[in-house]
Structures are given as structure tokens and as C-alpha cells.
Amino acid sequence: MLLIFSGISIIAALLALTPFQEVVKILVTLFAIPLVIFGAVRYSRVPSHWSFDGTNLTIEKLDREVTIPKSNISHIRNLRRSGGNLLIIYQRRGHSYRFWRNKLFQNEDQLQSLVEAIQAQNIEYYNM
Template identity: 40%
Template sequence: MIALSYFWLMSEKTFHIATLHRGKYMILLLIGVCIVTAIVSRLPLQEVPKILIVLCSLPLLLFLSITWSRNDSQWIVTDSEIAIQFHDKKHETLLLADIKYLRNLPRSGGNLIMIFNKRKKQPKRYWRNKLFQKDDDLNALIHVLKQQGVEYYYM
């Protein structure tokens, strides 16, 4: 029984987080709004219907830009490190001993997860997306990181 519980504590834990490439998302959304505005501005309509058309196109533009910039990730937490594997085959590893603290900043449509390193000035930033997504494992990931001794701030 003790060996089984020790094995469970030592085993790695995997969490799915719905992340996205924030730069790609912002570019796609901005380009989409510019294209729709350019097309609508050439239509022979009054100004109010043109504005309404652009405003009504925003949910579709949000959906498309999120869909095209998704970069889901798997976070694997072991006793000594966090390994993050992104859908686009990018891979990052962070040592738990090097993490100063973790900050979770809620944003409209998601979260900005910032991991501050003891040796670096700039934190690692990960954009979590909640729009048009099923629930992910962020709460379970935060719980395991707290158990590992990582300081956590929700702001």
C-alpha cells in the first residue's frame, strides 16, 4: 500500500490546456476587421447599416481567428519539472526549483498565465483560451503546482 501511494506521488501528471498563439490571433482578428471594413465601406449604404454589418461580423471573426490560432498544449508535471508540449510540436521545459511564482491573470475570453523564473527578469507567458473550447485542466494543474510548492497568485 505504501509503495503504491509512493509510486502515485512520484508519477507524472498530464494536463490539457487550451492555449493559443496570441500574436497570430491578434493579427488574424485585426486583418479580418480591416477586410470586412474595406468591403463594407464600398457598399452603397448609409453609415449606420455599414457599422452594424461590421459589428455583426465580429463574432464570426473571433471564431475564425481563434480556430486558426489554436495551439493546444499538454503540461506534464513531475517531481522536478514542468514539460509543456504544444500542438505545433514546440516543446518547453521548466524546472520547478527555478520557478519563483506563478501568476494567473483572468482576461476576457481566457487567462494569461505568467511563470516567473528566479534567474530571468521576463516571465514565460502562456495564453489560455476559453472561447469556443471545452473545459480544460487548468484548475487541476494549479492544484498540483501548489502541492509541489509553487507560489500561486490569482489576480
């Protein structure tokens, strides 16, 4: 959000210094908004790596690594949203983990193979 707001503010400030008519400045700002949003989403990508070795589910995202033992996973919910998926991993003991899988401008990942591996281990998986 901060990138989008600052990008639009910079464009508006630069246009305020130009001698164009106000209508032209407003139109340029409106046409620049999709480019600013595209740039902000591209810049704020956070790649993640998921692996399931049969006993543990490991999620690596930036400098954070979460390892959840298979025996502690109650079930997993995959909630589809417009920009991606919200994966909620419920544990038998402890709190649940929420991970956002952003599909916008991302390469294809291994979600389907991870789902197949989880279902092969008889872990309940709900695709909603």
C-alpha cells in the first residue's frame, strides 16, 4: 500500500510542477495508476518454498522457516481469493498457520503436487 500511495504522490507532485492544464495532469495521473499498481505488486513479491518429506511440512518464506510435524496437522483449508489462495493449516495442538499464496505475476508453483502429497498422507484437505 505504501508503494502505491508514494508512487501516485510522486507522479502528482511531478505533474504539479509542469505547465500543463489541470485536465491533462488529472488524465496522466489516472493513466499512471495501473502502472504504479503493477510496479508495486512486482516489487513486493515474496517467493516461498514448500516441501513435504512425509513426516514434516516445511514452509520457507524470506528468512522465516516453519516446520510442522505431520502428526500435529489436523487439516488444511485452501480458501480461494481473487489474488491468490489463503492456506490455513490447523494443528491438533497450538495455533493455526495462515499463508497467503499470491498468484499475481508469479511463476507456476507446486501447489497441486503438494496437495497430492498431503492427500496421500491421509491429511484432510478442504478446497473451498
